[in-house]
Amino acid sequence: MPRTGSEFGRNVNSIFKGYQQLAFHVGRKLVSLEFPRHQKKVPMKNIRIRQLKAYQATVSTGSVTAAADLLSVTQPAVSRALATLEANLGFQLFDRRGRHLVHSERGRRFYRLIETTLTGLDELSDIVEDIRLERSSPLRVSAIGPLLFSELVPTALARFQAGHPTLRLDVSWVDRLDIEDWIVNRKSDVGLTLMPVEHPLLEAREFVSVNAVAVLPKNHALAAKSEIGPSDLRDESIIIPNRRIRLRQLADKCMLEAKYPLPIAIETSTAVTSCHLVAAGLGIGISDPFSASGICQDRIVVRPWHPSITMSYAAIWLKSRSLSEHSAELIDILLDIVGGDAGA
DSSP, rough: OOOOOOHHHHHHHHHHHHHHHHHHHHHHTTTTTTTTTTTTOOOOGGOHHHHHHHHHHHHHHHHHHHHHHHTTTTTHHHHHHHHHHHHHHHHHSEEEEEEEEEEEEHHHHHHHHHHHHHHHHHHHHHHHHHHHOOOBEEEEEEEHHHHHHHHHHHHHHHHHHHHOOTTTTEEEEEEEEHHHHHHHHOOSSSEEEEOOOTTTEEEEEEEEEEEEEEEEEEEGGGGGGBBBOOGGTTOOOOOEEEETHHHHHHHHHHHHHHHHHOOOOESSSSHHHHHHHHTTTSOOOEEEEEEHHHHHTTTEEEBBBOOOOOOOOEEEETTTTTTOHHHHHHHHHHHHHHHHHHHO
16 A cells, blocks of 8 residues: 555654664663763754764775765765764774774664664655655565575565566565564564574564485485484484574474484585585585575475474564565465475
């Protein structure tokens, strides 16, 4: 549906509510930023949007010159805006190292607090344009890498878009450790992630459960086996995500119960990376099937892992906001695709 005046009001109110919260964040966080307790809160009236935009552009581009080009203003104008903002805040956002600016520790902490508000300000022109042209609100979807890089989510998005050819999609790849906060901060309407979902402000709807797989180089001797288990890996080089990743935690538990140590040769940040390294012949990987499906099947062999390691995936959204019709439709499409595959 096209944006209405009331929806515009809600969106703009949300953005400016965030802008007003800067006063709360800047003032309240002064103590945590190690300022004297007697220092007063920063007057919000002294902070201008153009100063924040200059700061945002400098952070995103890495230099004042590039920020000036991005904003179509002069370099001295950006420098003055940054200097004024720092003076108003009472701390340096950047450390000056010769002709280079390096984001200071306090600056990084400040930026994390206001990033959502700055993003909202960026979206304001899009909101106005959508209303002027009577366009529907875009559907904002965030997904973890394994889902986004597999066939499942792109296929679901293609089917959804076929039914809504004029609707814009905003699709983001977000790390599993960040996606819950991403939804809570309203950066996306719906998130697709690995369970469990722990944030109390989120609602979750499971759409698929799968079992982990072993991923082998194409001509590996173990490719002749119908399934792979812990005892098969005693003399192999294992490639697996690090302990921050849920799959690794489940794999460690599996190996512990089987009383076989995991002979790890390479740790990675994602299962997708592990699968690429397997394809290059560096070892055997333990992966979710989605990550493995994104690799050319001429380079790898995928076998079931036994004993099974089950992983469930869910759509998440804010409890305080009703699931939109478009979000609900996308979830239904995912369920239909998974159900169709299961019945094939």
